[in-house]
Amino acid sequence: MVSKQKTILVTGASGFMGTHIVEEFLSAGYIVRGTVRSEEAALKVRRTFPDQESRLDLTIVPDMAQAHAFDEAVKDVHGVVHNASPFHTQVQSNERELLRPSIDGTTNILSAVQAHAPDVKRVVLTSSFAAMVDMSLGNRPGHVYSEKDWNPITYQQAKKALTPPVLAYTAAKTGAEHAAWDFMQASYPHFDLVTILPAMVYGPNRNATANLASLNTSSADLYRIMSPESKPDDPVPPNVLYSWVDVRDVAFAHRRAFEVPEAGGNRFFLCEGNFTNQQVADILRDKLPELRSRVPVGTPGSGFEGVDMYKIDHSRSEKVLGVKYHSLEQTVVDSAKAFLQLEQRMPVVV
Known part of the structure; x- marks a missing residue:
């Protein structure tokens, strides 16, 4: 157990992944200061952790892309986890809504730590498999993705109006991580940097006010396979992505990335492996028989x-x-049970 005097700043504290990161640090004995975009989001986090009022502080940063956005938030903290990142699939401007907020938010927080947080020795940045994967090469048979890989997409490609938002998002995560490492090389700050690169993140929702109508992207991707609108004779939905990781493993990795001295200066790829939605459907039908009336059968075992x-x-x-990775079965079952609890609280009308 660490000293309770250690305060960790976690940006994006109200999100799916941010909630788990906050919980991981609180459970390990840290004080957590979380940033959120609104008072409504702050209330959501407080409801999630009703017994942690004395060790959970929340501060509002409405626009992380604004210069000096994090100057106050970083004061008196001992470590920083920058998890906040925009992801929208309906955008009018890739540059304005995806690229600049992600890149500028990253450089803003690093600059704020350098100027206002002398006790911080390490910043942990949530990057993404999106910053590694070359989507132009498809499934890349024979290739092994690791921390050596970088997504080759450029800022100029991503900001074009015809570039799909999902590709612009990959460029935003790539650009943000490049900007972070460039900052470290150019500024020689008093802290070091670790980046965490999760694949598609699944797992149980922890937000006390989570809503089935507005699930985060990965949770919605999983829930559609078992929602009341799904039927056994429906086709199994195609995969959006094939590589995955449990959100609890991602949260654990963020804490360990802050604590382990040897982690400094490294990238860490967080991924259990590859999967298909057919495997998800097989697990749901086998382990949760009450869902057989809605989960597509597809081609079992294929x-x-x-x-x-x-x-x-x-x-x-x-x-x-x-990191000791959760199995796909553990993640799918735990996620499904969390969705069923949400259905009981907020029944879905079909």
Whole structure:
């Protein structure tokens, strides 16, 4: 257990992943200061952690892309986890709504730490598999993705009006991480940097006010397979992405990235492996029989149906951070049980 005098700033504290990161640090004995965009979001976080009032402080940062946005938030903290990042699929401007907020928000918080947080020795940045994957190459049979990989998409490509928002998002995460490492090289700050690169993040929702009508992107992707609108004879939805990780493993990795001295200056790829939605459907029908009336049957046991694709190397996260990955079955079952609890609180009308 760490000293209760250690205060960690976690940006994006009200989000799906941010909530788990906050919980991970609180459970380990830290004081947490979380940033949110509104008082409504702050109330959401407080409701999630009703017994942590003395160790959870929330501060409102309405626009992280504004210069000096984090100057007050970073004061008197001992570590920073920058998790906040915009992700919208309906945008009018890739540059204004995705690229600039992600990149500027990252440089803003690093600059704020350098100027106003002398006790911070490490910043942990939530990057993404999006900053590694080359989507132009598809499934890349024979390739093994690791921390050595960088997404080659450029800022100029991403800001074009015809570039799909999902590609612009990958460029935003790539640009933000590049900007962070460039800052470290150019500024020689009093702290070091660790970046965490999760694949598609699944797992149980912890937000006390989570709503089935406005789930985060990955949760909605999973819930559609078991929602009351789904039927056994429906086709199994195609995968959006194939690589995945449990949100609890991601939260654990963020804490360990702050604590482990050897982690400094490194990227860490967080990914259990690859999966298909057919495997998810098989697990749901097998482990939660009450869902058989809604989960698509598809082709049970077909797995990847002979599709060859890239592999992943997550050994650095295991060796340095000590991550022990949840299995797909654990993640799917725990996620589904959390969705069912939400249905009881907020019934879905079909």
